[in-house]
Amino acid sequence: MKRIAIDMDEVIADANLRFSEWYERDFATRILPSELHGKYFREAVTPEHREHIVQYLHTDGFFKDMAVIEGSQEVIQALAKKYEIFITTAAMEFPTSFVHKYEWLKIHFPFIPWTHIVFCGDKSIIQADYLIDDHVKHFARFSGQGILFTSPHNVHEKWTPRVNNWQEVASLLL
């Protein structure tokens, strides 16, 4: 059975929406999706707010209750019948995220056992046939096939295959 490793933020969990919610809460300004094109959220705000935004990632609760990326639950459940699925997230950079990410997965992806959840940093440690991720940097030393999941920050990256949503993942792998 082939194995698929799947990232969390911006692939199954909507981190940009959380940035947007907290930014609007703190500065009464909404960042429109069109303003995010080609950028990380921190690059779309005025420079004097940038450090404030980066601190969100280290704030307890940021990774709690994030919205689920559309289609991810249904498609991953279908993939799990044909592939071995691991969730592989670079959580090590953000220790405040550990318990929230773990609880989020239990709630939204209850069919993925704890044995198949990985918190890591450098994803070259992952042994899998495919890695679905929004960061091409993780594909450089990955031994399998990287599949780039489109997120505003990576739209200008050149990588094949690229998938724009979970329906395209289903078309590629099912």
Added chain:
Amino acid sequence: MKRIAIDMDEVIADANLRFSEWYERDFATRILPSELHGKYFREAVTPEHREHIVQYLHTDGFFKDMAVIEGSQEVIQALAKKYEIFITTAAMEFPTSFVHKYEWLKIHFPFIPWTHIVFCGDKSIIQADYLIDDHVKHFARFSGQGILFTSPHNVHEKWTPRVNNWQEVASLLL
């Protein structure tokens, strides 16, 4: 550069000593090292205490301030000059351990960056040349070479290579 993945409990962190301390605290009885031969700690206590012991693993603080296994710091620091080192621990079973394990590594192994720490469950997800672990079960689907680190519970397991302490790891890999 070849890569070594290294387990935590009973390899670099003395979990049996912690079991022993807490057991003596709760039952005023000391389990002698000789009583642990061929057993997990929970198997060395009277059967009516077994469930109490298992709960330690799910108790906040169990994984905090564990003693460092003798020689591990010096030998891993030497190995890090010749190999890429990852710490790979099956922390996913015990969510209360996440932050304590992370902090423990920062204190006792500050030369290992967060990018090279992995919390997982099924270790077949680990891509490495060697895995130093006290559980042979993790070697079954591991693609590299498993190296069994002796712990009381595994003394009757047949596995080659086996190392009895960190000096033997140094002899094998340096």
